[in-house]
Amino acid sequence: MERSFRASIVGLGCSDVVSIRQHIHDVLADGGDVSWVPANQENLDFLVINSCFISSSSIQSLIRKNALPVLLVNHSPKNEEIEQNIISLPLFENSRLKNWVQEFVIDKKRAAISQAAPQSVDQNPAVIESTNLLKGFVSKAQGLYHLSDTRGAIGVVDTISGLMWLVPERSTSIDMTGSLKSEVVSQIPRQHRSVDLMQWLWEVIWSASSCATLVPLEQLIEIKIWPQPFRKSDRKDMLILSASLAQGTSSAHQLALDTKIPLSRVQHFVSALVTSGFAERVDRMPEVTPQAHQVERAVVAAEQTVIRRLLSGLRNRLGL
Known part of the structure; x- marks a missing residue:
């Protein structure tokens, strides 16, 4: 099940923001976590917008640019209804909201990931x-x-x-x-x-592009050693993926969801880890799945460790 989403709320008052966040948190309680970010951030999964602002040029530009699912919010006696992607507050029951999230957020993301997945081919x-x-x-x-x-x-x-x-x-x-x-x-x-x-x-x-799919997308792995890529262009993504794996057992499919890194790149990374002995395949399901905020904290900690090592080496060379 997809577990990590990025969303933004635009044009709502504080009480409505709190209410919407809580309702969406409730409908995703068993299958997801939402990071609420500014509307100008990349890789958003959906938008929640005050229906009064839907015609504004900036909002229309944002929607066209990202092709996002949009949930419009207004205040109306038609409580609990979602018509033409419009939800009316106050909301007392979550079933219709849950259906909307499932159809326009979870299912859409799953379809996008499946479409981007490497084609299954027989290995040479x-x-x-x-x-x-x-x-x-x-x-x-x-x-x-x-x-x-x-x-x-x-x-x-x-x-x-x-x-x-x-x-x-x-x-x-x-x-x-x-x-x-x-x-x-x-x-x-x-x-x-x-x-x-x-x-x-x-x-x-x-x-080696011929080795990109050596490990299946759903294979759980456990990282043992963090790779140190020779190419600078690879280092940021490898650091993020390693930090995410360090939080617990995961698969290429789940790593792609958690880190927003393309699935084909993540599967190749996992294949390289397992083949080189940097990670091991595991058959058990993880007891705890890392959430997006845990991954972010791990990445920051890893980056700080790298910086400290560099500074320490520099001080030693300078005799400080």
Whole structure:
């Protein structure tokens, strides 16, 4: 069930705002949580507007721009009725409001997410074989293993020290659909550069579009290690997703709902986590599902930790 929504109330007095929020909270009690934000925020799921203001140019522009469900509010003797998306206050019974929320908010969001979901396709056997070979390095016997693909040598996997020694011109670009090979070697070439093995494995899967759907959308996972993406452009989303997972067991589908990050990107992130050993599949349902405000607090805390580490390292370098 969808659990996290963003909404805004426009043009209502304080008492009406409190009343509407409480009624919507009540109808979502078993299946959702609403974050009330300003109307100019992005990724809104629905709007609640005073019917007197619906014709204003700013409101019409907002509705056209976002294609949002709109619940209009007025005061009328027709209590409890919702006609043409208009609700009349005071409201004494929630069944009609609950039906509106289900149809125009919950069902619409579910349909949008399903439409955006990656198409289900049979995995290429070569991709599965390559992925299994890479996963094997996480638990492989200690030793040195030369790794190559159709483009040539990639580097040497050092399971003794947990490092990947890369050929200078290679990084995380690997042909996962070709023949990935591994063989035991006795030494590491001098010109090779080292990176953390598990982090490199995560980055390889994350960089391979053929590995984007290795983990099903509804598979529950539990994060063990937070990835540290090589590319700066990935770091914000990865931090938000890791912080959300740190609050408890979740799935790619639920993570996309909680974080507002595109579902295809979230599924690829989860696939990379599980394949690299940064997360584990779990079969039990989580006892507590993180709400949006918990995720936000976790993200802020994670960002503060990163900043403190950077400042500490800078002070040490400067001798302060």
